[in-house]
Amino acid sequence: MNLSGWGNYPQIDSESIGLDKKQALLDWIDDKDEVIAFGNGRSYGDSALSQHVVLCRPHNYFLGFDEVSGLLHVQAGVLLSEILEVFVKRGWFLEVTPGTRLITVGGAIASDVHGKNHHQAGCFSNSVKSFQLMLPDGKIVNCSQSENHELFNATCGGMGLTGIILDAEISLTKINSAFIDQQTIKTANLRETFEAFEKYQDVTYSVAWMDCLARGDNLGRGLLMVGEFCDDGNLYYQVKRKPGVPFSFPGFALNSWSIRAFNALYYGRASASRQKVDIESFFYPLDAIADWNRIYGRKGFVQYQFVLPRASSFEGLREILKVISDEGKGSFLAVLKLCGAENENLLSFPLEGYSLALDFKIEPGVFDLINLLDQRVLHHGGRIYLAKDARVSQAVFEKGYASVDQFRDIRQHYKMNHKFNSLQSRRVGI
Amino acid sequence: MSMVLIVGARSDIAKAVARKYAGEGYDLYLAARQAESLQELAADIEIRSQRKVAFGELDILDFESHQKFYESLPEKPIGVISAVGYLGSQEEAQTSFDEAQKITNTNYLGITSLFDTIANDFESRGSGFMVGISSVAGDRGRKSNYCYGAAKAAFSVYLSGLRNRLNDTNVQVLTVKPGFVATSMTEGMDLPAKLTAQPEQVADDIFHAQQKGKNVIYSKWIWRWIMLIIKHIPEWRFKGMSL
Incomplete structure (x- = not known):
């Protein structure tokens, strides 16, 4: 299938599989080295473009919600718009939202998106309590500030290059008006x-x-x-x-x-x-x-x-x-x-x-x-x-990000660089 | 409370329809084979909608079981929506009668066996709605899927007759003819984006058509016109085409 990001540039002919396929996905992914998760296609460029993409949208169940704390557990393919449709009328809103609600939760984490309240609330990762990440070997690990902290910090903003985000617990904030x-x-x-x-x-x-x-x-x-x-x-x-x-x-x-x-x-x-x-x-x-x-x-x-x-x-x-x-x-x-x-x-x-x-x-x-x-x-x-x-x-990108080598080390350590790559990661050398 | 029965509930369209109806305030009963796999969907819908969602086993090919299945429901539904469908393989159906039979039994005989039971109940209660998801494939036979198409055509005709029969009662019968829909059934096919609906769009179309008391809808709507043209191509021309 022909894929592109929101900017319609560049375009690539990709092979794909749905993230809801579980075992079939593991087999499919096994012998490939150019794989990247694809959410709702709203990153503008080539962050989610690769020869092989894992389509995350079909993986979209709500898994739990705590009415008292506002902690919501969802699969990674759920759109922010779906969360709003369910929860605004019940008095909850996203702690952090970018300028579009048409992105997946997995994408929001991978791009560590920010919104109009960044100067007070920080990035989307601030609202993420934990998530499950599938590593290159198919192993699934739980990541949070206290558990696999290093993977948490690499994955939030890591453009899908650390693995596939499966589900996440995110905090909603109380509102008394829409x-x-x-x-x-x-x-x-x-x-x-x-x-x-x-x-x-x-x-x-x-x-x-x-x-x-x-x-x-x-x-x-x-x-x-x-x-x-x-x-x-x-x-x-x-x-x-x-x-x-x-x-x-x-x-x-x-x-x-x-x-x-x-x-x-x-x-x-x-x-x-x-x-x-x-x-x-x-x-x-x-x-x-x-x-x-x-x-x-x-x-x-x-x-x-x-x-x-x-x-x-x-x-x-x-x-x-x-x-x-x-x-x-x-x-x-x-x-x-x-x-x-x-x-x-x-x-x-x-x-x-x-x-x-x-x-x-x-x-x-x-x-x-x-x-x-x-x-x-x-x-x-x-x-x-x-x-x-x-x-x-690569030269321009690298100068802006002081921790890029640390990110590369993590990718190497977990062999992520042999599995998860996008057109963008190849271009900027991460 | 008003409960809607959704059969063939594991399909992607059913999933979207279920979320839509629960979101509009209906309780649900989801039925399919391997019902335990509906657990996650039921929980998902309960969180989203705060409606009651029950689920249970239904084998559409086990005709004998349908009456019992319907009688065993915790309450009688106010409406039923069928998303039962099996595309199968046309090639296989041409050489193996088993496959041809499975396609026919799933898409036509199985679902109509269940619908007969439900129609009788709705008729005697004098209310209810029955939604059958058929297909544009039933509008004209094509070499790529005519076994499936024939079964869907039979189902469309069945629904038309049922609608005619129940016209004097308060029971609505809605025929839904989706064109291309992006689901697991069509995964891997190269579908033209502009003619392809997302399951959520089909679910919205179904809900609105059912609420308005419509008889037959296409989804996306443009398929009504596409099929109108396809149906009117003369047979001598059509038989040489690859559509």
């Missing part, structure tokens, strides 16, 4: 955007959209959205079916003019405001548009997300935004987030500082531009997010 009190702050330039983030850092959830094609005095202008769950006891939660993008847009539909126009319009129409919004529109605005990746056309797109240490963030972002706006190759979606402290996991992405995510349509010259950005990111001590990546070089 609605968020959202405040929007409009900023005129990068300085103001930063000041707004600093000013609102006590608010639980925060993220900013940036107009990355704005130039000159407007460079770095954007909209900061911050919010807290309401306390009104209204737990009504229903995901509405909305029309999606019915077909891939022709390649010329998105260009520097159309994006510049869209961004200017979006920014211009927004105003500082405060409103009550539902979970879908606050946390998952893009999930409402099914197949939104099709707007980038058949050739697909790459997402580029990096984080810079706090001290160099301002200067670094200013440089990077300038490169992008000069080139005119921006995206609708430039998402800026102030992250909290780094965790202990070997390959987890966030570190304390500002993270920016950008989409680039695949077109001539785009990889040269991103390579330029890589150099600026490294210069300022930053790193690239593997869950979004489809093209970073």
Whole structure:
């Protein structure tokens, strides 16, 4: 079957088997050395692409829930959206959720995803009490902070390269409303955007959209959205079916003019405001548009997300935004987030500082531009997010992650490198 | 409480249908062969929906047992949904009558034997719904699976007749004709993504059609039009085609 990540780039013809097949899976996996777990296909690039993939979605039973502590035990193929559908109306929410609910629990662990509350709650692994991991020899081990700690730290953020996550216990958090009190702050330039983030850092959830094609005095202008769950006891939660993008847009539909126009319009129409919004529109605005990746056309797109240490963030972002706006190759979606402290996991992405995510349509010259950005990111001590990546070089990747050798040692020790590999792991040499 | 009986409960479509109905507030009774393997699914649905989910053994090929099975249910269901299906191997069915018989007995005789029992009960109670998952394969015979297709065609005709018979009672009969569905039955087949439904979509379609009192649905809906065209290709042309 033909597989690709959410960016539709790159694509690979893979052989697959379902994770629910148990014994057949063990036999199938036995003589293969290019195997990777594939969840819901929402990592953007090639993290979950390999000659042989284990499809985790069919492995999707809820195994237990403790009504008192909020500890939920699920198989790894369960989607975050399934958890929300069941538990929001009962007054529970994910401790950490990324900007899409359409990812599996296994994928959330493997990418150690983060969300709008990273500065307070950390990564997804913070909500993971334990998980079961299938090692290359088929042995199943329990991993937590106290048991097989080393494997826990390598697997959270380990991009599926340590084995196959089978099931996990995750903590949910109590909510007393399915609605968020959202405040929007409009900023005129990068300085103001930063000041707004600093000013609102006590608010639980925060993220900013940036107009990355704005130039000159407007460079770095954007909209900061911050919010807290309401306390009104209204737990009504229903995901509405909305029309999606019915077909891939022709390649010329998105260009520097159309994006510049869209961004200017979006920014211009927004105003500082405060409103009550539902979970879908606050946390998952893009999930409402099914197949939104099709707007980038058949050739697909790459997402580029990096984080810079706090001290160099301002200067670094200013440089990077300038490169992008000069080139005119921006995206609708430039998402800026102030992250909290780094965790202990070997390959987890966030570190304390500002993270920016950008989409680039695949077109001539785009990889040269991103390579330029890589150099600026490294210069300022930053790193690239593997869950979004489809093209970073080994040299650039390695400089960002100080614990990469430790990760390689673990892979070697358990012979994971002879079994679990993705296009990405081959490219970045892990 | 209102309980829905789901037979052929180990199939992927049944699993999605079961989750859907429980999510909408119905208790369930899941029936299939090797019923002990339904334990995990029953627990899963109970956690998700907080509804009561019971399960038990049912061998659709053991015709004699069907009456007893139905009588032994802890309570009478308000509706039954059949996801019983066996694709089998067309090639094998051409040379081995055992395979042909198994395909026919599973997809047609077995399920209608059970449905007869249930229809009689629903008729006398004057209420209930019966949902039969048939297949677009029953709309026209093709060389790749005509043994399966013939059994499904017979089942579709059976449901049509049953609907006609029960029209004056308050019993609804719904025929469901899925096209391609991404399940273990079709695993390994290279299905066109745009025409292939996820089991959850089929389950949603079934629930909404049943609640609205519909008679025949295709899932995805586009299959109604695809099959309309396929059914109208003249036989002299059709016999030379590879579909």
